[in-house]
Amino acid sequence: MASKRKPSKKPLKDSPKTKKTAPKRKYVYYFGDGKAEGTGEMKDLLGGKGAGLAEMTNLGIPVPSGFTITTEACREYFNRGKSFPVGMWDEVLTHLKRVEKSMGAKFGDSKNPLLVSVRSGAKFSMPGMMDTVLNLGLNDDTLKGLLDKTKNERFAFDTYRRFITMFGSIVTDIDRKKFEDLLDRMKEKKGVTLDTELDAEDFKALVADYKDLYKKETGKEFPADPYEQLKMAIKAVFDSWYGDRAVTYRKLHGIPDDLGTACNVVAMVYGNMGDNSGTGVGFTRDPSTGQKKFFAEFLPNAQGEDVVAGIRTPLKIEELKKRMPKIYAQLEKICEKLEKHYRDMLDIEFTIQEGKLYMLQTRVGKRTAAAAIKIAVDMVKEKLIDKKTALLRIEPEQLNQLLHPTIDSAAKVKVIAKGLPASPGAAVGKIVFSAQDAEEWAEKGEKVILVRNETSPEDIGGMAAAQGILTARGGMTSHAAVVGRGMGKCCVVGCGAININEEEKYFTVGDLTVKEGDFITLNGTTGEVILGQAPLVMPKLPKEFYTIMKWSEEISKLQVRANADTPKDARVARDFGALGIGLCRTEHMFFETDRIRAFREMILSDTLEQRRKALDKIKPYQKEDFIGIFKEMKGLPVTIRLLDPPLHEFLPKTEEEIEVLAKEMNISTRRVKAKIKSLEEFNPMLGHRGCRLGITYPEVYEMQVRAIMEAACELAKKKIKVIPEIMIPLIAHVNELKRMKELTVKTAEEVMKEYGVKVNYSVGTMIELARAAITADQIAQEAQFFSFGTNDLTQSVYGLSRDDAGKFLPFYIENKIIPEDPFISIDTEGVGQVMEIAVKKGKKVNKNLKLGICGEHGGDPASIEFCHRIGLNYVSCSPYRVPIAKLAAAHAKLKEKGAKLIRSTV
Numbered sequence: 001m002a003s004k005r006k007p008s009k010k011p012l013k014d015s016p017k018t019k020k021t022a023p024k025r026k027y028v029y030y031f032g033d034g035k036a037e038g039t040g041e042m043k044d045l046l047g048g049k050g051a052g053l054a055e056m057t058n059l060g061i062p063v064p065s066g067f068t069i070t071t072e073a074c075r076e077y078f079n080r081g082k083s084f085p086v087g088m089w090d091e092v093l094t095h096l097k098r099v100e101k102s103m104g105a106k107f108g109d110s111k112n113p114l115l116v117s118v119r120s121g122a123k124f125s126m127p128g129m130m131d132t133v134l135n136l137g138l139n140d141d142t143l144k145g146l147l148d149k150t151k152n153e154r155f156a157f158d159t160y161r162r163f164i165t166m167f168g169s170i171v172t173d174i175d176r177k178k179f180e181d182l183l184d185r186m187k188e189k190k191g192v193t194l195d196t197e198l199d200a201e202d203f204k205a206l207v208a209d210y211k212d213l214y215k216k217e218t219g220k221e222f223p224a225d226p227y228e229q230l231k232m233a234i235k236a237v238f239d240s241w242y243g244d245r246a247v248t249y250r251k252l253h254g255i256p257d258d259l260g261t262a263c264n265v266v267a268m269v270y271g272n273m274g275d276n277s278g279t280g281v282g283f284t285r286d287p288s289t290g291q292k293k294f295f296a297e298f299l300p301n302a303q304g305e306d307v308v309a310g311i312r313t314p315l316k317i318e319e320l321k322k323r324m325p326k327i328y329a330q331l332e333k334i335c336e337k338l339e340k341h342y343r344d345m346l347d348i349e350f351t352i353q354e355g356k357l358y359m360l361q362t363r364v365g366k367r368t369a370a371a372a373i374k375i376a377v378d379m380v381k382e383k384l385i386d387k388k389t390a391l392l393r394i395e396p397e398q399l400n401q402l403l404h405p406t407i408d409s410a411a412k413v414k415v416i417a418k419g420l421p422a423s424p425g426a427a428v429g430k431i432v433f434s435a436q437d438a439e440e441w442a443e444k445g446e447k448v449i450l451v452r453n454e455t456s457p458e459d460i461g462g463m464a465a466a467q468g469i470l471t472a473r474g475g476m477t478s479h480a481a482v483v484g485r486g487m488g489k490c491c492v493v494g495c496g497a498i499n500i501n502e503e504e505k506y507f508t509v510g511d512l513t514v515k516e517g518d519f520i521t522l523n524g525t526t527g528e529v530i531l532g533q534a535p536l537v538m539p540k541l542p543k544e545f546y547t548i549m550k551w552s553e554e555i556s557k558l559q560v561r562a563n564a565d566t567p568k569d570a571r572v573a574r575d576f577g578a579l580g581i582g583l584c585r586t587e588h589m590f591f592e593t594d595r596i597r598a599f600r601e602m603i604l605s606d607t608l609e610q611r612r613k614a615l616d617k618i619k620p621y622q623k624e625d626f627i628g629i630f631k632e633m634k635g636l637p638v639t640i641r642l643l644d645p646p647l648h649e650f651l652p653k654t655e656e657e658i659e660v661l662a663k664e665m666n667i668s669t670r671r672v673k674a675k676i677k678s679l680e681e682f683n684p685m686l687g688h689r690g691c692r693l694g695i696t697y698p699e700v701y702e703m704q705v706r707a708i709m710e711a712a713c714e715l716a717k718k719k720i721k722v723i724p725e726i727m728i729p730l731i732a733h734v735n736e737l738k739r740m741k742e743l744t745v746k747t748a749e750e751v752m753k754e755y756g757v758k759v760n761y762s763v764g765t766m767i768e769l770a771r772a773a774i775t776a777d778q779i780a781q782e783a784q785f786f787s788f789g790t791n792d793l794t795q796s797v798y799g800l801s802r803d804d805a806g807k808f809l810p811f812y813i814e815n816k817i818i819p820e821d822p823f824i825s826i827d828t829e830g831v832g833q834v835m836e837i838a839v840k841k842g843k844k845v846n847k848n849l850k851l852g853i854c855g856e857h858g859g860d861p862a863s864i865e866f867c868h869r870i871g872l873n874y875v876s877c878s879p880y881r882v883p884i885a886k887l888a889a890a891h892a893k894l895k896e897k898g899a900k901l902i903r904s905t906v
Contacts, residue, residue: 027073028091031057032065032102040342045070047262049121052362059341061334061359065102066116066266067095071123074238074260082239089231092265096230103267108226112149113142115159115268118233120240122261125347125363126249131170131240133233134303135163135268139224155273157203158195162303164210164222167229171236174217176456182209196301230265237263245460269358271351272303276324279303282317282331284339284346287367287485288424290374294335296320296348297475303351313494314475327357338362343384344393345375368424368485369394369401370542377544387551388894394548396861396888401425401488402545403880405536407523414531416509416520419470419495421527422481427468427490428521428533431514433502435462442466449520451507453500455480463489468522470529472498472507490524498529549577549883552890558867559874560885561639563854565589567628573879577886580637580723581629582787582876583854586704587645589625590618596650597664603647604665604675608699615703622704626711626724635721639787639854639876640708641766642701642740644729646689648679690730694740701740705747713755724761727787731765734778741782764850768792773838780842780849787876788835790855790863794822797831823856826863836870843871852876861888868892 029037029046031054038046040055050068057063069092076085100106105114115137138146138160146156161183169176186202187193214222223229240246241261250257271279282296297314300323321328331350334357338346347365351358367375376390385393407413407426429447432438438450442465450466452459454473463469463483468490471480475494484491500507505516514520514531521534561582562573566589570581590599595618602614629638651672652658658676662669679688694701705726712722726748728740741763748761764785767773769792776786795801800809805823812818818827826832842849852874857863859877864885867875869892877885 024087025072025085026091027070027085027088028067028095029054029070030065030067030095030098031063032099034058034060038068043123044259045072045262047071047121047123047264048125048363049119049361050262050264053264053266055341056338056359056362059337061337062357063359064267064269065099066264067092067099068121069234069263069265071260071262074241074262075258077235077238078241078260082235084231084234092230092234096265099265099267105267107137107230108142109145110141111145113137113145115142115146115163116230117264117266117268118230118237119264119266120237120261121264122241122255123259124253124255125366126246126253126255131237131243133163133166133170133236135159136167136229136233137226138163139226141224142226150273152273154200154203155270157200157207158198158272159270161203161206161210164207164214167233168210168214168217168222170240171232172214172218174214178213178217179210182206182213234263234265237261248460248464266360269351269353269356269360270303271299271353272301273354275300276355277301277351277353278320278324279349279351280314280317280320281347281349282335283348283365283367284335285365285371285375287345287347287365287371288421290345290367290371290378292378294332296331313473313496324352324355327352327355330357334359340384343379343389345371366485369398369488370424372398373402373542373544373548377547388555391548391551391555391887391890392894394887396864396884396891398488399545399883399887400881402539402541402883406525406539407521407530408535408537411535413521413528413534415528416512416514416531417495417497417529419492419497419527419529420475420481421523421525422478422493423469423484423489423491424525425468425488425490425539426521426523426525426534426536427466428519428536429467430517431470431507431520432462432466432516433500433505435459437516438462439465449522451498451500452480453502454478455483463487468492468524470495470498470520470522472496472500490522492522492524492527492529495527495529545883549886552886553577555893556886556889557893558864558872558889560882560889561637561852561854561874561876562879562882563858563876564629564879566625567632569879570629570632573882574632574634574636576879576882578636578879578882580639580874581633582639582852582858582874583727584629584638584640585644586622586640587643587649589622590650595621599650600652600661601665602700603650603679604667604672611697612699612703615699619703619707622707623711626708627715630711630715630722630724631720633722635723637723637725639725639727639764639785639852640704641727641729641854642691642704643693644690646679646687647693648676651676651679691728691736691740692730694728694743695736698743701743702747705744706751709748709751709759709761710755712759712761713751713757716757716759717755722759724759725785726761726763727766727785728763729766729789730768730792731779732769732771734775734782737765737779737782762850766792766854767835767838768796770796770834773834775841776838777841777845780844780846783842783846783849785850785852786838786842788838788851788853788855788872790826790831790835790853790857791823793834793855794827794831797834798822798827825860826857826866828866832866832870839870839872850874859885861885861891864888865892865895868896 036054036057038054040051043051046068073085073088100114105112107114115135117134118136119132165179168174211222271277278300279302280296280298285292286295296317298317298320299314345365346362349361372394376393379385380390429449431451432448438448439461441448447467449468450462451470454471469480469484471493472495478493480493498507498509507514519533521530559579561580562578563583564570564573564581565585598614598617602611605611652661658669658672662672708724712724715722726744731737744763762784764783766789767786768789851872853867854876858875859881864875
């Protein structure tokens with residue numbers, strides 16, 4: 001189904017050339033006959049596809065002649081209220097004549113017709129998200145010319161019915177399924193399963209049926225004027241920039257809305273002219289593993305849409321080698337030439353027309369994280385690129401894919417079917433049969449697997465919401481495979497053993513029926529479909545991963561620590577290369593059964609003596625945890641935050657829990673409820689918490705400091721190096737820090753004296769309130785380090801509660817009131833400015849002040865780049881984001897240096 005197009009909410013940004021004094025613009029760039037007006041470096045203007053076509057032409061690679069209408073023309077089209085820019089159509093007609101001359105055919109001619117494809121092509125690859133129309137220029141007159149020229153009636157009518165399908169569904173928004181239903185009925189009537197089994201008369205009948213459908217749906221005859229067809233198709237391509245699927249894809253991948261798309265008009269070449277023709281899609285290296293081998297798929301007697309859309313399951317490229325060895329050898333040489341030229345792994349499309357090869361596209365190929373890492377490391381070894389370029393070739397967020405779980409090899413599982421392993425990893429979820437259901441179920445917290453005959457670009461939202469994707473049709477280069485890999489989703493395609501009934505919402509495999517809501521597990525590495533929920537384990541990281549981490553550390557200025565509260569978390573952090581712990585939250589240690597009981601006893605106590613008695617029960621647990629964490633970190637710094645949350649969080653919520661606690665404490669439920677009532681606050685995140693608790697209940701912080709220092713001293717006596725950094729949270733005024741620092745130092749010195757050892761410890765604070773940042777020069781006189789708690793700092797600066805802001809923040813972002821969620825990426829204009837004030841003021845009075853960040857932003861690449869820019873020493877994030885942060889820190893340094901690196905121009 002074609003995407004419904006939304007009008008632009010605001011004009012697209014125009015280029016600087018739009019000033020009134022600017023010279024007349026050139027909107028159209030020609031390529032053909034071995035020469036192109038554009039180059040591969042002009043992606044901003046020509047889009048990725050147009051730039052690739054121009055570059056291949058200039059390299060002497062066989063490309064059909066054509067021209068590219070620029071992204072500037074698209075932006076101007078929207079600025080003019082969806083009207084072509086002045087002079088653009090005249091340029092189109094001029095360049096169309098050049099294509100006619102080059103191809104030896106004439107557009108709209110009844111004897112020797114030129115047909116064209118009209119294809120979108122934005123700066124950044126957006127596979128399948130915008131529109132394409134093939135075989136444009138056909139009508140009843142030009143069909144006669146095609147018949148006379150090819151002497152192939154079946155080919156001519158097949159081409160015509162394809163054109164009506166694409167034009168009708170894309171240009172006039174007719175549901176594509178209605179055309180496909182007519183095709184399926186014809187195949188059923190003839191008792192065949194493949195399009196290739198239909199004959200000329202079948203396609204002739206389909207053309208008539210398709211025209212009737214077009215008239216019924218639009219109220220108009222199918223347009224006969226080829227020039228009108230071309231105008232409408234160009235408009236449709238421009239309009240598809242704001243199609244639902246394209247908007248969703250850009251949002252998912254962080255692509256700006258104001259770029260616009262180019263439009264490529266290219267002379268048609270035909271892969272559906274018989275057994276010596278065909279079409280294919282491929283990669284210069286394996287996009288799943290990164291292995292250095294030509295990886296492609298091929299369909300004989302077909303057009304490109306058949307491969308990409310998954311309409312037919314293609315053959316492996318080795319089949320082309322058997323059938324057309326000379327074409328295969330030529331294709332291999334072209335791929336080698338392109339890869340050496342661009343110095344990257346490329347995605348290609350090709351068509352063979354009656355034994356002649358044409359290249360239709362080249363661009364940087366989408367790949368899995370494992371493939372990205374292997375390709376980057378291998379290309380350094382091959383001396384195609386250097387280490388710095390290799391690091392920039394891998395997006396930090398891609399590394400998240402490597403941490404996806406795999407199926408436990410020791411588990412007994414029931415494999416019910418097997419398809420093609422399109423994108424590795426494993427996924428467990430309840431099956432759903434539509435993208436809409438996938439989104440709705442996921443919003444309710446369900447983990448789902450999207451099951452489709454084949455996915456289409458309209459499914460992008462559901463694909464993003466699902467844990468994994470399973471299709472009955474399509475190959476390793478189908479839409480599901482390419483988009484799934486780009487998203488890092490586990491994906492199995494071409495699983496022909498499953499028979500899907502989308503309307504009744506079930507699929508069958510032999511005698512087995514699997515219904516909506518049933519659990520299945522996908523193994524994206526083997527292609528297996530497993531009934532039920534298979535147990536998952538963390539994968540073994542490839543050796544190239546550690547190479548990339550080592551190169552990242554060599555280049556980075558920022559160190560990366562982890563947020564870890566247990567020895568287990570600390571071990572994971574060290575395994576991923578964390579250089580310390582930037583946040584150990586002590587309150588998380590209180591929630592186990594024995595500990596929470598003792599802590600509740602402390603809260604409910606009326607006297608200092610009773611509180612100390614309860615705290616004495618907790619201290620051994622805390623000390624034990626600190627010993628385990630210090631051991632795991634092997635002499636690296638460990639920043640321990642003293643108790644932060646308000647006390648009410650530790651008390652029971654339900655009547656049943658209150659009664660149990662009262663019984664355990666041997667007190668009345670009335671007394672428990674009274675205490676809970678006394679601790680209630682209108683806004684607990686701005687209330688009695690953090691250092692405010694430490695000041696009013698100093699015995700709590702005293703116990704924690706003693707536990708930290710006893711653990712450190714015991715290990716120090718065993719010659720195990722430890723570096724505790726004691727952090728006081730929620731400081732707003734320097735006097736708060738002074739008082740808590742005095743208590744900390746006094747307690748630490750007492751413990752070291754008792755143990756007879758010296759430990760290198762430090763005392764610092766979190767900067768999480770606006771006042772603390774503004775008075776950082778005062779606070780820095782007392783603190784040895786600052787750690788920005790950017791979650792609370794964002795709340796403080798914005799006046800937002802992150803727990804409640806979800807009610808309106810999505811609306812703000814959707815409507816461009818703010819550019820992005822400030823709890824995901826640091827708001828550099830507001831929160832960031834406050835951080836910079838704190839850095840400058842703090843460093844001014846304390847040049848040895850250590851600076852870090854421990855909020856969730858510590859694992860966000862954009863925030864990491866900002867932290868590098870303002871001069872922090874480290875970032876801290878969850879253990880599983882440490883690799884992402886390390887690579888992002890290297891990127892930040894490389895971008896700062898502005899080194900001249902080998903980048904792909906595709």
